[in-house]
Amino acid sequence: MSTFLLEIVTPERKVYAEQANMIVVKGVEGELGILPNHIPLVTPLRIAPITVKKRGSKDEVIAVNGGFMEVRKDKVVILAESAELPEQIDVERAQKAKERAQSRLSQAKQDHIDFKRAELALQRALNRIDVSGKK
Incomplete structure (x- = not known):
C-alpha cells in the first residue's frame, strides 16, 4: 500500500x-x-x-x-x-480555557464581549481536551 x-x-x-x-x-x-x-x-x-x-x-x-x-x-x-500532538497538550490549561470561554459566552450579551472570539476559544479548548483523551 x-x-x-x-x-x-x-x-x-x-x-x-x-x-x-x-x-x-x-x-x-x-x-x-x-x-x-x-x-x-x-x-x-x-x-x-x-x-x-x-x-x-x-x-x-x-x-x-x-x-x-x-x-x-x-x-x-x-x-x-x-x-x-496529544502528549503536548496541557489538559489543565485547556480545561481552564474552556471554562473561561463558557463564562464569556454566558456573559456575552451583558458585557458585549466578542461572541465569535469566545466561541472559537471554546472550540479550540474542546478540541485539545478531546485529543488529549485519545493518547
Missing part, C-alpha cells in the same frame, strides 16, 4: 512530518478522507482533530485549530494556526 508525506506546520514550527496511508480531516464543507494520489486540492479546515492512519500501527490523532490543507499527489501540507 502506498503512502504520502503529511506535514503539519504552524507559524512557530513544524509539528508533524511523517508518512501516512490516509488522513481524515474536517474541512469547512465537511469531513474529508485523503489517500495517496488524491486529486490536488486546497481547502480551509475547521477546528477539529486530524486522524492519521498508518498501516500496522494505531491511528494518531492531532489537535489542529483551523488553517488550510494543500493536497498534492505525494504530499499533504496542513498550514495550521496551531497544532498539538
